[in-house]
Each structure stands twice: as C-alpha cells, then as structure tokens.
Amino acid sequence: MARFKLNNRLTLAWIVNLALIVLTVVISVAGYKAYQRLNNMVSELQQNAEQNFNLLILKDVSFYVNEMETQIDAYRNNSKPDYIRNFNASLDNSQYLIDSLKANYTKDEMIALCDSLSFLIKERAKVQTKLTAINSDLLENTLEDLTQKIEALPKAISEADTLKETTRKIGFGTKVTNLFRKKENRIKADTTVAPTQSEILQTEIMSELAKAKEESKEKGSELRYQLSTLEKESQVFQNKIIDVINALESHELEEGRDHVKDIQGLANDTNREVVIFSALSSALLLITLISQLNYVGRNRKYQAVLREAKKNAEELADAKEKFLANMSHEIRTPMNAISGFTNQLLKTTAPGEQKDQLEIIKSSSDHLLHLLNDILDFSKLHANKVKLNKEAFDLKLLLNDTMRIFEEMADEKGLKLKTSFDGIPNYVIGDEHRLRQIILNLLHNAIKFTPKGYVELSASVVSKSAENVSLRISVKDSGVGIPKNKQAKIFEEFEQATVADEAKGTGLGLAISAMLVKLHEGEFLIESEPDQGTEMILILPFTLSQSIKEEVKSKDENLIHLSGIAVLVADDEPFNLKLLETIFKTHDIKMVQTHNGTEALAALETQVFDIAILDVKMPGLSGLEVVRKVRAGKGKNSQTPMIALTATVSEQEMKESLASGFNRVLRKPFDENALLEMIRVETMKTKMKSSSAPKMVKAVAKFDLxxxxxxxxxxxxxxxxxxxxxxxxxxxxxxxxxxxxxxxxxxxxxxxxxxxxxxxxxxxxxxxxxxxxxxxxxxxxxxxxxxxxxxxxxxxxxxxxxxxx
CATH class of the missing domain: 1.20.120 (Four Helix Bundle (Hemerythrin (Met), subunit A))
Structure with a gap:
C-alpha cells in the first residue's frame, strides 16, 4: 500500500512537472508574440507621430509656384534681371522637389500625378514668360523711332551752333564798335525771319509722339486680346496645378488615416495577446504556488531528516574526536617513557651492541609516533583544522636534511641517493614543517618500493617574480612503478597500489601529502610505468625571502644553566616521573614528585615553587582543576608559572588548558630541550617581574683578545x-x-x-x-x-x- 502511494505521488509529481514545462513553453511563445506585436505597434506609433515629409514637400512646391508668380509680376513692373533669375530658381526648385516626391511613391497613379504636376508648372512658366515678352516688345516698338530721333538731336543742335559762330566771325572783322547792336538786330531778324534747328526737331518729336499714340491705340485692342488669352491660359494651368497638389495631399491624408486604422487593429491584436499571456501566467503562477507548497511540505520533512542525520554525524564526529584523543593519550603516554628513557640511555651508553639495540628501540618508537601523527593529521585535514605557517626557512638545508634522514635506510637496501637543487633560492617563506612532512612521505615511499637502483630528490624553479617563486620538487626512483589504472587510487586514504603493498603501511602518507599540497594551492603530479620507476612531482608556490634568518636551536645555545630551581611535578604515571627526574639530574634542580591532583594541590599550598609541571588527566583532581584552585586563591604559588603536560591532540583541550590558568602546554612525548626552554622562559619572566636578579642565569664571561x-x-x-x-x-x-x-x-x-x-x-x-x-x-x-x-x-x-x- 505504501509502495502504491509512493508510486502515485511520483506519477503526480511527474505530471505536475510536465505540465509546468509545457505551460512554461506556451507562455514563452505567447509572451514572445505579444512582445513582437507590442514592438510593432510602438514602431508604427513612432512613425505616425513623425511629420509627413510628402506633405511638407507639397507645401514647398506650392510655395515655389507662388514665388514664380511673385517674381514675374515684379519683373513686369521693373525689368530687373534679378527677378528673372529668382523666377528661374523657383522653377528649378519646384522641379527638384517634385522629383524627390516622385521617388517616394511606388504606385503608378501617384507617379503620374507627379509627372502631371511637373508638366503643368513648366507650361505655366512658359505662359508667364510669353506675357512678359509681349509687354516688352510693345514698349520697344512704340518708342524705337523716338529713341532714334532723340539720339540725333545733339548732332542737329551742334550743326546749328556752328552756323551761328561763322556768321559772328564775319561781322566781327567789319566793325567792332557796332557788335552788340548788330548782334541784337541780327537775332531779332533771325527770330522773325526763320525757325531754329531745335524748333524743327521739337516739332518732329511731337509729331512722332502723336503718331505713336495713334499706333498704340490701333494695337491696343489686339494686345489686350492676346494678354487676356494668355492670362486665362495661365489661370487654367494654375487651377490644374492646385487640383493636382490637392489630389496628392488628399492621398497623403488618406494614407495617414489608413495607417491609424492599421495601428488600431494592431493594438487590438496586442491586447488580445496580452490577455492570453496574462491568463497563462496566472495559471503557471497558480500551479507553481501549489508545487511550491507541496515542495515546502516535503522539504520540511527532508530538513527534519537532515537535522537528524547532522546530529548523528556530529555525535559520530564527537565520538571520533574523543576516541582519537583517548587513543592519543593512551599511546603517547607510554611512548613518552619509551622515547624519553631511550634518549637518556643513548647519552650514557657506549657504542656497541646495546647502543645498537637502543637505536632500534628509538627508531621503532619514532616510527610508531609517525604513524600516530599520520592518523591525527589526516583527521585534522578532513576537519579543515590545519593552517599553514608563514616563516622564512633555508630551502636547501631542509631538502638536504630530509634526504640525510634516509641515508641509513637506503644503505640497508643498497640504494643510491641523488640530489639536484641547482638554481633554487636559498630562502623562502612558507610552512617548513609541512613541506618536510610531504617530502618525507614521498622519500619514504620511494625507498620502500624500490628494491634496487636509486632515489633522486630534485628541485628547480618553474617561474619567478620579484616577490614569489613557483618550485618543482620531484622524488624519482627506479622502483616497481605504478600501473596507470592504480595511480589515482593511491591518493585515497587507506589505499595501496596492490594488495601486496598493504603490509607495508597504512596508506595514509600520500593521501595526507595530497591534502597538504592542496592546502599550499599547489599541484601533485605522478609519472610512472610498471617496472620503470616512479616520479612524484610537486608544484608549490612560495614567497621569496631576501634576508638570511638562522634557526638557532635551544639545544645549541648553551646560554642558560638551570640551577637553584624548585619544580613541582605531578603525574600518575611512575615512568613519566622517573623520566623527568632523570632529565633534571643533569641540572641543579630541586624536584618534588606528586602522584595525583590532590597531592599536587597540597604541595602547592604549603611550599613555594619556581614552576609546576602538572599532568592534565590525573585521578582525584585533574590538572585543570588544580590550576584553577591555585589561581583562584591567594596562596604562595598563585602567580607561579605552570606547564600542562598532556598526551592529547585536541585543540579544544589545549585552549581549555590555557584558559584554566596554565602558562604553557607541552605534548607527550616531549622533547627534552623544548621542556627546558619552557622552564627557562617562564622562570625568567617571573624573576623579571619581581625585579630581582635571576638566580637561574649565570653570566659566562667568555671572550678572547x-x-x-x-x-x-x-x-x-x-x-x-x-x-x-x-x-x-x-x-x-x-x-x-x-x-x-x-x-x-x-x-x-x-x-x-x-x-x-x-x-x-x-x-x-x-x-x-x-x-x-x-x-x-x-x-x-x-x-x-x-x-x-x-x-x-x-x-x-x-x-x-x-x-x-
């Protein structure tokens, strides 16, 4: 029944999803069509809103036709050449505009109208030209004779004047004294006797004028008839021009009305498309809403399941972390004794069989610690709790030191170790310890899976800038090689290339190395063929360091001699107490031992100590509880520096230790020099705060002149x-x-x-x-x-x- 319901829900879900898809496609098509129609309507409206250029052209044609009339009338009244030029210019402009209008039409009837308009304007221009010519000819014929006689008048007058001058010279020679009298008499005699030449010309001009007047009267009726005929013909052409222009304008107006009707139809179609689109969108929205409500209901159920799964995962992660912490504590505690006492014995044992056996014990404990660290590092990397340090270090020194670690292992197998570090920078900034860890894993694997031949560690520069460098670090061997289909597998946790290899390790080394390379934002490449060897290639970015920074280790300083110090040590493991006692014997240190938290608290309340070293996990009172009680009180050791000794790897416990009042935290198994350095620093701080001379510092006046x-x-x-x-x-x-x-x-x-x-x-x-x-x-x-x-x-x-x- 449940399966049937599940099938029904799945079928319904498929139907709903299919309906949504189909409806979405239909709405998309309808929306696109509505958009196209709306876009067309907007374009049509824009075109309709623009001015009708054909009508503007027709108005300009009318203007030039009227301008022709104005210019020809002006010429009739005043025969200036400018009026004729303006008349011709108006005629040319009207013809140009008609040609432009004609180019805008495609219909034959409209083109015919344009041709008719052009023809009528030209014919009317001819009639107007004839009218002007008739007026001009009449005026010229009437006045031509008068013009000739008027032009001959100065010559006749000149001849008359010459005759008078001659007569005056003859009279002058006879009798000078009667000059004026004779002249007066002669003028009188001339006046009464004969008319002058001027009078004769005047009489002729008046006669010609009278004759011209008679001729003008005779030709008047004929001229008026011709002028009347031409004016009527001009008016006919004018009326036809107006009719053609009106026809063209009517056509343009009719086109505009038709265009508006088309826009109205387009608007109606667009409105219908929008209504359809809106209806479909509403349906889609309704179906989507129903689907979303259904999805929200299911999502809540899924979230509840996910919350439960997350809770279980977190509980599992907490259990895993607690297991790792407990496992680390249980393993590291005995390892601390094994490693610590082995180091102490190696200091005092002479070379021989026993020292060789101690070296084997030391190597085995280091290997065990290495495996434990691999597991813990893998856990941290998966939890994204590993962060890279940024410190300057000597790159060549690191590579050489890392290679030297495997000299004995290589000698035992008869392998030749090679190095090639040409061209790399001396100092870079990065995480020295993580880089060493990666190379150690690669070298260890190379030697482990190479029965004979060589192992080579090389480094070179891939790219370099003023501040950064990209390095290619390679570990190459002549070993068994890795098949192509197994190369990706070896980078997975707890995986080996072959079943036979599983006895040779945990399968975590390369997985950890790959995650560390990714943390460096680098690349991890592999080139290998079966029985042809393997090359593991790292491409890692670093920052260049321009200054030389020597790493001076505390064990080499020998500057501080611990003496006169009272130390309280609390640990429930007897061999840890014995190890600390052995270490402190080489220094002038007074050590008080306690085996649990209760004894440690009692000692701190009754005696004064320079420093206290407390195990975090002890029966009775834990180290955390002891330090809290001491810090909370005002006893003798409330300000005494305290070091937490723990085998845990939990970061949370480390933070809790510091928060409770511990000054430092030291993990087991610890390094002797690291412990002594902590004691030196913390006790020096106390002495400096008290402003007293530090009794633990002994000046060594060593010099040579x-x-x-x-x-x-x-x-x-x-x-x-x-x-x-x-x-x-x-x-x-x-x-x-x-x-x-x-x-x-x-x-x-x-x-x-x-x-x-x-x-x-x-x-x-x-x-x-x-x-x-x-x-x-x-x-x-x-x-x-x-x-x-x-x-x-x-x-x-x-x-x-x-x-x-």
Whole structure:
C-alpha cells in the first residue's frame, strides 16, 4: 500500500512537472508574440507621430509656384534681371522637389500625378514668360523711332551752333564798335525771319509722339486680346496645378488615416495577446504556488531528516574526536617513557651492541609516533583544522636534511641517493614543517618500493617574480612503478597500489601529502610505468625571502644553566616521573614528585615553587582543576608559572588548558630541550617581574683578545675594547626601547650591529645570544624577547667586568 502511494505521488509529481514545462513553453511563445506585436505597434506609433515629409514637400512646391508668380509680376513692373533669375530658381526648385516626391511613391497613379504636376508648372512658366515678352516688345516698338530721333538731336543742335559762330566771325572783322547792336538786330531778324534747328526737331518729336499714340491705340485692342488669352491660359494651368497638389495631399491624408486604422487593429491584436499571456501566467503562477507548497511540505520533512542525520554525524564526529584523543593519550603516554628513557640511555651508553639495540628501540618508537601523527593529521585535514605557517626557512638545508634522514635506510637496501637543487633560492617563506612532512612521505615511499637502483630528490624553479617563486620538487626512483589504472587510487586514504603493498603501511602518507599540497594551492603530479620507476612531482608556490634568518636551536645555545630551581611535578604515571627526574639530574634542580591532583594541590599550598609541571588527566583532581584552585586563591604559588603536560591532540583541550590558568602546554612525548626552554622562559619572566636578579642565569664571561692582539698593538686592542663597550651599551638601551615600542625590525638591526664587535672579541656566548635574538625577533612574543635581551645584558656585563681586571 505504501509502495502504491509512493508510486502515485511520483506519477503526480511527474505530471505536475510536465505540465509546468509545457505551460512554461506556451507562455514563452505567447509572451514572445505579444512582445513582437507590442514592438510593432510602438514602431508604427513612432512613425505616425513623425511629420509627413510628402506633405511638407507639397507645401514647398506650392510655395515655389507662388514665388514664380511673385517674381514675374515684379519683373513686369521693373525689368530687373534679378527677378528673372529668382523666377528661374523657383522653377528649378519646384522641379527638384517634385522629383524627390516622385521617388517616394511606388504606385503608378501617384507617379503620374507627379509627372502631371511637373508638366503643368513648366507650361505655366512658359505662359508667364510669353506675357512678359509681349509687354516688352510693345514698349520697344512704340518708342524705337523716338529713341532714334532723340539720339540725333545733339548732332542737329551742334550743326546749328556752328552756323551761328561763322556768321559772328564775319561781322566781327567789319566793325567792332557796332557788335552788340548788330548782334541784337541780327537775332531779332533771325527770330522773325526763320525757325531754329531745335524748333524743327521739337516739332518732329511731337509729331512722332502723336503718331505713336495713334499706333498704340490701333494695337491696343489686339494686345489686350492676346494678354487676356494668355492670362486665362495661365489661370487654367494654375487651377490644374492646385487640383493636382490637392489630389496628392488628399492621398497623403488618406494614407495617414489608413495607417491609424492599421495601428488600431494592431493594438487590438496586442491586447488580445496580452490577455492570453496574462491568463497563462496566472495559471503557471497558480500551479507553481501549489508545487511550491507541496515542495515546502516535503522539504520540511527532508530538513527534519537532515537535522537528524547532522546530529548523528556530529555525535559520530564527537565520538571520533574523543576516541582519537583517548587513543592519543593512551599511546603517547607510554611512548613518552619509551622515547624519553631511550634518549637518556643513548647519552650514557657506549657504542656497541646495546647502543645498537637502543637505536632500534628509538627508531621503532619514532616510527610508531609517525604513524600516530599520520592518523591525527589526516583527521585534522578532513576537519579543515590545519593552517599553514608563514616563516622564512633555508630551502636547501631542509631538502638536504630530509634526504640525510634516509641515508641509513637506503644503505640497508643498497640504494643510491641523488640530489639536484641547482638554481633554487636559498630562502623562502612558507610552512617548513609541512613541506618536510610531504617530502618525507614521498622519500619514504620511494625507498620502500624500490628494491634496487636509486632515489633522486630534485628541485628547480618553474617561474619567478620579484616577490614569489613557483618550485618543482620531484622524488624519482627506479622502483616497481605504478600501473596507470592504480595511480589515482593511491591518493585515497587507506589505499595501496596492490594488495601486496598493504603490509607495508597504512596508506595514509600520500593521501595526507595530497591534502597538504592542496592546502599550499599547489599541484601533485605522478609519472610512472610498471617496472620503470616512479616520479612524484610537486608544484608549490612560495614567497621569496631576501634576508638570511638562522634557526638557532635551544639545544645549541648553551646560554642558560638551570640551577637553584624548585619544580613541582605531578603525574600518575611512575615512568613519566622517573623520566623527568632523570632529565633534571643533569641540572641543579630541586624536584618534588606528586602522584595525583590532590597531592599536587597540597604541595602547592604549603611550599613555594619556581614552576609546576602538572599532568592534565590525573585521578582525584585533574590538572585543570588544580590550576584553577591555585589561581583562584591567594596562596604562595598563585602567580607561579605552570606547564600542562598532556598526551592529547585536541585543540579544544589545549585552549581549555590555557584558559584554566596554565602558562604553557607541552605534548607527550616531549622533547627534552623544548621542556627546558619552557622552564627557562617562564622562570625568567617571573624573576623579571619581581625585579630581582635571576638566580637561574649565570653570566659566562667568555671572550678572547688574542685575535685583536694579532691585528695591532695594545692601543689598538684598548680602542677596540672601548668601541665594544660603548656601542654594546648603546645597542642594549636601544633594544630595550624597541621592546617598549614593539618594533621587531629594530631588534634585528641592533642585534646585527652588536655582532661584529662581539665577534672581534671572540665572545662566543654573546654572539650566540645575539644570533638567537636576531633569528627569533619575528617569531617570539615580546615577553620572550625581553628575556633574551636580559640574557644579552647579563653576558655583556660579565664581559665588561672581566675586561676591567
């Protein structure tokens, strides 16, 4: 029945989903069509909103036709050539506009109308030209004779004047005294006797004018008839032009009305499409809403299931973490004793069979610790709890040291180890320990699966910039090789290339290495063929380091001699107590042992200690409970530094230990030098806070002036010693100021300044202390660096006092 319901729900779900798909497609098509129609309607409206250019052309044609009329009338009244030029220009413009209008039409009837309009305008222009010509000819014929006679008038007058002058000269020679009288008499006689030439011309002109008037009267009726006929013909053409223009305008207006009707029809179609689209969209929305409600209901059920699964996964993860923590604690506790006592025995055992056996024990314990760390690292990587450190380190030194670790293992199998590090930078910034871990895994696998031949570790530069470098690190062997179909498998956890390999390891090494390479944002490549060897290739990015930073290990410093210190140790494991007792025997340290938390609390309440080392997990009171009670009270050891000793790997427990009041946390199995360094730093802090001379620090005034004496005389030696004292004192004060201002770069610079004078004096202890400060300036806290500066000052003061003697 349940299966039947499930099938029905699945069928219904399929139907709903199919309906949604079909409806979505239909709505998409309807929406697209509605969009197209709407877009067309908008385009049509835009076109309709624009001005009708054909109507504008027709108006311009009408304007030029009227302009022709105006210009020809003006010419009739005043025969200036400009009016004729304007008339012709208007005629040309009208013809150009008609041609443009004609090009806009496709219908034959409209093209015929345009041709008719052009013809009528041209014919009317001819009639107007004839009218102008008739007026001009009439005026010229009527006045032509008068013009000739008027032009001859100056000549006739000149001849008459010449005749008078001749007569005057003849009379002048006879009798001068009667000149005026005779002249007067002659003028009178001439006036009465004969008419002058001017009078004759005047009479002729008047006669010609009278004749022209008569001729004009005779031709008047004929001219008026011709003019009347031409004007009527011009008016006919004018009316026809107006009719054609009106026909064209009517056609354009009719086209506009038809266009509006088309837009209305398109709007109706668009409205219908929009209604259909809206209806379908509403249906889709309704079905989607129903589907979503159904989905929300199912999703709630799924979320409940997921929450339950998440809860179970978290409980499983917590159980896994607790299991790993407990397993780590149970394994690391005995390993601490095994490793610790083995190291102590190796210090005192002479070379021989027993020492060889101890070396085997040490190697086996280290291997066991390596396997345990692999499991824990794998767990952390899966939980994304591993973060890479960014510190400068010597790349070549790391590669060489890593290769040297496997020299004995390779010798046992008769393998040849090769290295090639040409062209790589000396110093880079990155996670030295994780890079070492990757290469260790690759080298270990290469030697393990290579029965004969060689193993080669090489490094080269892939790309390089001013600040960054990409390195290619390769581990190549002549071993058994890996088949192509197995190469991806070996990077999976707990997997081996073959079943036979499962006895040779856990299968975590390459899986961890691959995850670490990914954490570096690098690449992991493999090139291998069966029986042809294998090459594991790493492409890793690093930041270049321009400065040389020496890593000065605490075991090599030998600057601090622990003495006169009272230490409380609380641990429920007897062999751990015995191991600490053995370590402290080499120092002047008073050790008080307790076996549980209750005894430790009682001792802390009654005795004064310089430092306390408490196991976190103890019967009775745990180490966390003990330190909380001591810190909460105002007893003798409320401010005493305390170190938590634990075999756990849980980060949460580490944080809890520090939060409860512990100053430091040290994991088992611990390194002897690391423990002594913690004790040195924490006790020095306490002594510095109390402003008393640290009794655990013993000045070693070690120096040698023989080198200076070889270089010069006594005055030279005195001068160098004086320079050493003044410069060192000044640098020590600058170091203290740098601590106050928290300037790490100044610490390195001042330490660098102090080193040359100290080397000249062969002050080995002071040189080591300065080198240590220079190397740790970027890594340690300012409290720890303050302790180093106090040690430098103590050594300097000891040398200064010795130089006085």
């Amino acid at each position: 023989s080198g200076l004496r070889e270089m010069g005389d006594d005055d030279f030696v005195k001068e160098m010693v004086s320079i050493f004292k003044s410069s060192s004192a000044r640098s020590i004060e600058n170091l203290k100021k740098a601590i106050q201002l928290k300037i790490r770069e100044s610490l390195k610079n001042e330490a660098h300044k102090m080193l040359p004078p100290a080397r000249h004096l062969s002050a080995t202890d002071l040189v080591k202390a300065l080198e240590a400060l220079q190397a740790k300036a970027d890594k340690e806290t300012f409290d720890e660096l303050s302790i180093r500066i106090a040690e430098i000052e103590t050594i300097y003061n000891g040398i200064k006092e010795a130089l006085k003697g």
